[in-house]
Ligand code: NAD
């Protein structure tokens with residue numbers, strides 16, 4: 001596959017910016033068109049290092065607008081789609097589900113419809129990026145595989161599950177050449193500080209309380225965002241049409257152990273006495289319908305496509321903390337204004 005015009009939606013967000021960077025730098029014969037609405041989570045400062053590359057173009061726009069999408073497909077002669085644009089934060093989906101339903105379900109349907117109407121042969125890929133949350137919640141044992149039944153439990157995960165079903169329906173009904181992947185929790189640079197890891201790093205730095213939902217015993221399977229971007233590259237180029245791949249880190253942590261680990265790392269980096277930051281830990285009201293445990297079995301992508309995570313978690317956390325400490329201006333920009341309102345409403 002070369003000389004492609006690849007539309008990446010949501011490329012100004014956390015994961016999207018890592019995917020755009022990888023594709024722009026690695027595939028010089030392809031054109032990468034980044035389409036993003038620039039919601040509170042989208043930030044062009046995530047991409048300043050590649051914004052002037054000749055094979056990169058940014059288009060501001062909303063996947064809720066089908067006519068606009070059709071226009072972009074026509075003007076840019078789009079050959080492939082990697083679809084990441086979404087409302088992505090579970091807590092926001094609980095306080096306001098409609099934006100999730102419209103962007104994640106209707107927005108995905110718009111993209112599918114435009115691809116179906118513009119693509120007349122098989123020489124295309126519509127790659128939909130999804131989440132392990134569609135599978136629901138695990139008990140102490142077991143893993144999510146590609147065969148696990150869907151059981152989404154938050155408005156966010158239900159909207160992502162709906163979009164996954166639509167993508168598969170377009171494959172079965174219209175033979176649209178689709179691929180899907182469902183990934184576990186990502187961490188790394190440029191993540192908006194409403195999500196656990198950057199929120200805790202920012203609060204530790206500023207000596208603010210560290211809000212742990214419920215008992216802190218909920219488990220997440222953490223993956224370095226650049227490893228997710230590498231998996232997306234491998235699936236886009238080598239994955240089978242019509243197939244789904246689970247992506248995970250084989251790296252389960254309870255929230256409380258993870259936050260304690262971050263406190264240790266930051267005590268050392270900030271020159272604080274050991275145990276100082278952990279005193280900021282505060283147990284708060286649990287998230288409504290809080291899923292207990294997520295854990296991915298990534299055997300299929302490992303065996304079929306040769307992908308495995310590259311980075312040990314402690315090294316990844318260390319790099320992540322360094323990035324946030326070194327990028328004070330980035331964090332100050334995104335935590336001013338609306339973030340303060342969100343934070344005080346959500347954590348009051
Ligand atoms: P994010 O919230 O950081 O970024 C989402 C991006 O989509 C932003 O740039 C935003 O401006 C854009 N966007 C939102 N609504 C849009 C619209 N209507 N039209 C165009 N652009 C719009 O999200 P993220 O964490 O980078 O997640 C990206 C994708 O990966 C999502 O589909 C998410 O479901 C999926 N995912 C995320 C994780 C994770 O741990 N963060 C794990 C698995 C899958």
Ligand code: DAU
Pocket residue numbers: 088089090091130131132133183184185186194195196197199211212213214218219220255287294
């Ligand atoms: O599993 C993949 C999913 O991971 C993605 O699809 C989502 O887009 C992404 O946001 C993430 O969802 P989570 O809800 O797991 O991530 P979050 O960082 O919001 O929370 C991680 C865990 O930490 C979860 O158990 C809730 C808990 N938590 C979170 C916050 C923000 C707290 O205890 N306190 C907090 O303040």
